[in-house]
Amino acid sequence: MTHRSALRAVAAAALGLLLTTAGATSAAAEPAAPDPLNRALQQELGVSAARVDELLAAESAAAAAVPGWRDRLGAAYGGAWVRDGALVVATTDPASTAVIEAGGARPRLAAHSAGELDAVQAKLDAAATAVAEAVGTWYVDPVTSSVVVTTTDRAAAESFVAAAGAAADPVRIEVVADTPEPFAALVGGAAILAVAGGRCSIGFSATSTAGTAFVVTAGHCTEVGGDWTGADGVVIGPSAATDFPGDDFGAVRVADTAAWTPTAEIAGSLPVTGSREAAIGASICRSGSTTGLRCGTVFSHNATVNYGRGDVVRGLTGTTACAEPGDSGGSFVAGTQAQGMTSGGSGDCRMAGLTYFQPVNEALGRYGLDLVTAAPQA
Structure with missing residues (x-):
């Protein structure tokens, strides 16, 4: 296997994506889910293939509408979420419920803004x-x-x-039964391996404005320092940046782009077309080197997670997609929109675990990186 194809294989195993425009978004409704993603959502959410495509389209439209409702309602805005494909908008002002309904969303009176x-x-x-x-x-x-x-x-x-x-x-x-832990694993195996010891998963490959290529993953992975390799032991490059705790993202510099070539694909050659944030309640999928492709729904934005030992991370997104040790740093997507890198969680994939991820747009902005995207699907 060439190193070019090896990176594709590692990226496929870890749902690795690549970088083009920081915070890139697409306002269009989400297209039909490619087969591997559709099958994973069917299995995890217990819905039909047709229903998956309906949900993705509705959730994409809802995500695009949320910022407008936040601005329109101002101090009365109580939050928004998706339920059964419909956008629900909360408000503390009873007079604005008619406005919300007229705007195509379901109104909900909230006790607090x-x-x-x-x-x-x-x-x-x-x-x-x-x-x-x-x-x-x-x-x-x-x-x-x-x-x-x-x-x-x-x-x-x-x-x-x-x-x-x-x-x-x-x-x-x-x-709850247990508290979250980072999903790193100090063992060998496939995916992205730290020479100093440890295994994580590729999140997103990246380029700077100067053209330098990076792999973006979890910060609690890159904090070990030193070089990282692919599954075949060939060096990808050194840890170049780490933000953990507080945040949980880091970057590995790709030493030889002729050997390790970034692509705009995720597991099973699925395209990524942007990085618009999914709404609370929306379906979401993640993949990592331990458990592969798993799906669930978003239940929180901006969560603060205490991993113990003084490691508190802010700004994470909570999901019902399970993960296990070694999945850290792996990619989250909503349809074809990149979401973030697996941070940690509780439980596992046998006992309905919960998982938190670091939103990718914050990492891209902090490091000045661009998300490489495929052309939007027709």
């Missing part, structure tokens, strides 16, 4: 330096108009909320 809930999360973020390891995540949930705190110990969560000065705020504590 998005701004109020964001302020509560900011209180919790400010207290994160002293958070107990039993407290796993906290994030704004527009569906219940609250800030959710997950924990394995209710008393620990109550103490954390009180110490943050948020006890009187709309906080909902959920007791």
Whole structure:
């Protein structure tokens, strides 16, 4: 196998994508899902092939509409999400429900505005330096108009909320079986391997304005430093940048683009045409070197995740797509839109695990990289 084809194989195994314009988006409705993605969504979501295509088109249109509703409703905006393919928009102003309905979305009265809930999360973020390891995540949930705190110990969560000065705020504590962990694995195998020891998954290949190529993956992977190789042991290049904790993204510089050639494809040669953020409630898929292609739905944006040992990461997206050790850094997509790189989670693919990913657009912007996209599908 040539190194060019080897990178394609690694990218396919890890759902590796490549980079063209930072934050590139497409306003068009999502086209029919290519067969591998359609099959994965059918299996994971329990819907028909035709229904998958209907959902992707509706969810793409909903994602494009969300920023406009945020601007239009202003301080009354309570968040938005997708339910059964329809966009739901929350508001604290009863007078605006008719406007929402006339605009083609389903109105929902909210007890609190998005701004109020964001302020509560900011209180919790400010207290994160002293958070107990039993407290796993906290994030704004527009569906219940609250800030959710997950924990394995209710008393620990109550103490954390009180110490943050948020006890009187709309906080909902959920007791869960376990707390999230990064999905890195200190073992050998396929995918992207650290010479210093460790295995992760390719997220997105990348180019800078100067033409240098990179692989973007999870920051808790690149923090080990040193060179990374493909499955055949041939060096891809060194860790070039790491943001972890706080964020969870990093970059590996590709030392020889003649040997390792970026493509605009994901697993099974599926195209990526942009990187518009999917709405809460939308279907989403991820792939990594351990568990391959898995799908679920988005349940939160801007989640804060406590991985313990002082490693708190902000700004992650929560999903019901499972993952396991070694999947870290692998790609998330919604239809043909790139979403981000697997960070960590709880559970596994045998016990309905939850997974969090680092949005790719933040990494692209921080490092000045461009997302290589395929032409939009007809």
